[in-house]
Amino acid sequence: MGADGSASSLAAVGTAAQEAALRGAGLRVVHAFLWPAMHVPLGPSGLGPPEGGLRHAAQRVVAEAVERARSVAPEVDVTHAVVTGEPLTVEAQSRAAELVVVGSRGMGGFVGLLLGSTAVHLAPHGQCPVMVVREQPAAGGPVLLGVDGSPAGADAVDFAFAEAGLRGAGLLALHAWTPWHTPVPPPQDPAMPYAGEPGELARTEERLVAEAIAGRRETHPGVEVRTRAVRGGTRETLIEASRTAQLLVVGARGRGGFAGLVLGSVSQALLHHAHCPVAVVRGSAAGR
Structure with missing residues (x-):
């Protein structure tokens, strides 16, 4: 520390x-x-x-x-x-x-300044998960996991489950999406290249959350898990949800990150504005 x-x-x-x-x-x-x-x-x-x-x-x-x-x-x-x-x-x-x-x-x-230079530097460069303590967490709240479905986020999922188990807390796996940031599925009808069944996009995003936490329920049977896929901006959704959380866990970079960036824009926004402590987990750091 x-x-x-x-x-x-x-x-x-x-x-x-x-x-x-x-x-x-x-x-x-x-x-x-x-x-x-x-x-x-x-x-x-x-x-x-x-x-x-x-x-x-x-x-x-x-x-x-x-x-x-x-x-x-x-x-x-x-x-x-x-x-x-x-x-x-x-x-x-x-x-x-x-x-x-x-x-x-x-x-x-x-x-x-909302966030000091030490916290900004350590979050993407630390050799283990880095927890930045902001506001006091909500007593009895869940561990909030920001899910993006990227391979780099898998270690953040593991860390969040382990942390929830240690704290005896529930876990809320939350994924926010918009049509503009979601891959478009292959067209079923060449004449309607963007057509799809009503609600298919929402169901796809719900499956993404389920796939991201697959297998963790069995390895952490004592953790009560809830999942949500919400249509909305990722930053705004997670910041609002952090009001009732005792910890927010995210990966350093998500599937929308630009190559070469060590800390994604969502992670940066959460470090500056979340209402509870934030743990940033790099892709190879959680297992230390």
């Missing part, structure tokens, strides 16, 4: 402690300390108190985060580290982690 002393970061520490407790795992609190790399004096000023200075400030940030984590989940083994570099260096810590948790905005954020 990345900590920087901000209110958003401390909220994320609490969520990270809860996640560690659910998994029976340890929690590592990491603070990225930029100033040593810039050769700035780290000790206290000769005119100030002995507990002053940048190094002591970094240590206080970590100590406060560790205290918060232990107050939320006393049973969790909490360790900490101060690493030299920009906050983005937390990415290296993700290589040996099951999950990275960060706040939506940190101490370095500009007023008016």
Whole structure:
């Protein structure tokens, strides 16, 4: 978990402690300390108190985060580290982690920005799933899974089912579609190239959701699953549904993504506007 002393970061520490407790795992609190790399004096000023200075400030940030984590989940083994570099260096810590948790905005954020640069960078580049803690989740709400039917989204499906099982929560697999973003089926009548049976497009999208979660009910029998295929914009539909969810899970990129983009436009919009924590799962990250 990345900590920087901000209110958003401390909220994320609490969520990270809860996640560690659910998994029976340890929690590592990491603070990225930029100033040593810039050769700035780290000790206290000769005119100030002995507990002053940048190094002591970094240590206080970590100590406060560790205290918060232990107050939320006393049973969790909490360790900490101060690493030299920009906050983005937390990415290296993700290589040996099951999950990275960060706040939506940190101490370095500009007023008016909805999402900090660290969260923006880690979501598509983390070597494991990345959870960005935004607003407080709805108590008792389901784990909300954004389904797009792409092969890259399969790991997000697995992560969402596992998370629902750990939390003892239900799972809502939600897919939003519009005719403009849905492949057109082969024409049945050459004279009517776009004709189809009434409701066929909606049924096709409902099958997409069923196929996306196929087999997961058997591997997670304790998870109560609901599926929905909604005609509407993906961003708007998922953001609205997140109001009553305790977690929103999406893949880093969907079937509508442009080649070369590491984070799809839908995932970016959700990180900025969702009403609950958002977990972004890259195509090869969920199984770590």
